[in-house]
Amino acid sequence: MKMAVLASGYGSNLQAIIDALEKGDINGSLEIVVSDKKDAYALERAGNHNIEAHYINPKNFSGREAFDLAVIGLLQEKKIDLVILAGYMRLLSPVFVNQFMGRIMNIHPSLLPSFPGLNGVEQALEYGVKVTGCTVHFLDEGLDTGPVILQDTVPVYESDTVETLHERIHSAEHRLYTRAIQLFAQGKLRIEGRKCIINDG
Ligand code: GRF
Numbered sequence: 001m002k003m004a005v006l007a008s009g010y011g012s013n014l015q016a017i018i019d020a021l022e023k024g025d026i027n028g029s030l031e032i033v034v035s036d037k038k039d040a041y042a043l044e045r046a047g048n049h050n051i052e053a054h055y056i057n058p059k060n061f062s063g064r065e066a067f068d069l070a071v072i073g074l075l076q077e078k079k080i081d082l083v084i085l086a087g088y089m090r091l092l093s094p095v096f097v098n099q100f101m102g103r104i105m106n107i108h109p110s111l112l113p114s115f116p117g118l119n120g121v122e123q124a125l126e127y128g129v130k131v132t133g134c135t136v137h138f139l140d141e142g143l144d145t146g147p148v149i150l151q152d153t154v155p156v157y158e159s160d161t162v163e164t165l166h167e168r169i170h171s172a173e174h175r176l177y178t179r180a181i182q183l184f185a186q187g188k189l190r191i192e193g194r195k196c197i198i199n200d201g
Pocket of ligand 1 (some may be wrong): 006010011012013014081086088107108109134170173191
């Protein structure tokens with residue numbers, strides 16, 4: 001299974017994926033990392049592991065779709081089977097989603113459908129929930145609405161700040177994303193309507 005990671009920032013999920021690949025916990029190869037941010041630490045992480053890394057400057061394109069077409073071109077060249085969004089801060093255009101329908105995964109720092117969009121951690125903290133978590137889902141054209149693959153919970157403490165809560169969620173994310181990707185690699189995920197069925201028997 002050939003994978004691509006799209007990341008805009010720190011890239012701790014990318015790191016977890018690289019570590020899992022190196023340990024043999026995911027059967028596949030990470031062919032390329034793409035970022036829309038020049039100084040994304042994710043690009044450096046890729047470089048440290050000799051993984052091809054590309055920064056594509058959105059300013060060089062007329063709009064979202066033109067930018068996405070450039071990314072699609074790179075991914076097609078590499079014959080990518082699975083596109084993994086890991087802290088990618090751009091909305092994908094319909095042309096991208098349709099090109100890789102059922103083969104794009106995202107991770108979100110809340111228990112969807114609660115707290116979609118930006119600041120999922122902050123939203124949970126402000127709402128006062130006692131439990132939150134993270135969700136790995138397939139992408140559809142909505143905002144954080146695609147079929148849920150896996151979820152995990154973490155407790156929220158009264159002493160939490162956005163930082164402490166996000167750190168707890170991050171640890172859960174790293175384990176969850178690795179598992180979801182391995183399930184995909186093993187051909188155990190099937191999308192039926194808005195549900196993702198896991199054939200793990
Ligand atoms: C994660 O919390 C993920 O849920 C959200 O963006 C964050 C990315 O973190 N989509 P990192 O760059 O992987 O450390």
